[in-house]
Amino acid sequence: MEKIYLSDYGPKVSPAIYGFWRWDDSSAAAENEMEKIINLCLELGINTFDHADKYAGFLGEEIFGKVMEKKSFKREDIVLFTKCGLNVPHPNNPGVRIPHVDTSAAHITRSVENSLRKLQTDYIDIFLLDQLDHLSDLEETVITLERLKHSGKIRNLGVANFSVFKQQLLANHLRIPVVTNHIELNVLQTQAIDNGQLDYIRQKYSRPIASAPLADGRIENGTDAQAVKVRAKLEEIGKKYDSTVESTAVAWLNKLGALPLIGTRNEQRIRNIVNAFNINMDHQDWYDLYYTSIGQ
8 A cells, every 4th residue: 555645744644544543442352452453454554543542441552552562563664643632531531520622731741741651652643633622722732732843752733623713723823734634524424525624624735534434334334314325326336346335435535535544443344445445436426426425
């Protein structure tokens, strides 16, 4: 799988990214499974991995770090994302009573230092803010992000779940580029195409990261009217490319220039997503799926 630039500022990433947001198991078995998934991804050409401080009950980064410690792959051969911002109650996150966003200087600094320690690395390739706090001092947030980048602890900055206006607000204060935005985008969830998110990301010469590329299983198993109609169309178009429903759905995203963020722990589904990169979807097939999804 040929690596591509995430933006005109870099860095190079694999065109599919594996994320650990669905991992909720922190047992010893989880470490073995994570190592197996990482090695499968590397075998398939996926070298880019997405974390957050809160994944797997605030232990996901630590589990990944233990796998890194085994040195079955080199740190320089992988690209690591991590993020902070959305703060949630959990026994491993004492003091948090309700879900809330915290992008204060103190929280960002603490989160980055914890991520570096848990991941057992000296730097994070791409650090993302997950939403923007309504209350934090924006100037302090920006100064902190720029300081972390200049120190080398983070090499690139991205955002997650930002509206166009929030991304504009942050970008207008920053002197460093925002290289991507994680947005919810799939053939059943197309709002980013029409609400300006996708256009703004392109305007900044970067690529979006499409979270939930298979709509959390709805594309394959959903029983609502939209899912049923879109799945039938995916099956119809998939025959043309000799591909599965999942591969065809991801090929639709690829046509947009979006990078799918894989969350499944099912090996075959991971392979189906990778197989999507062998499909060069016809222009009209793309619109056929789009119109089927939005009901036109």
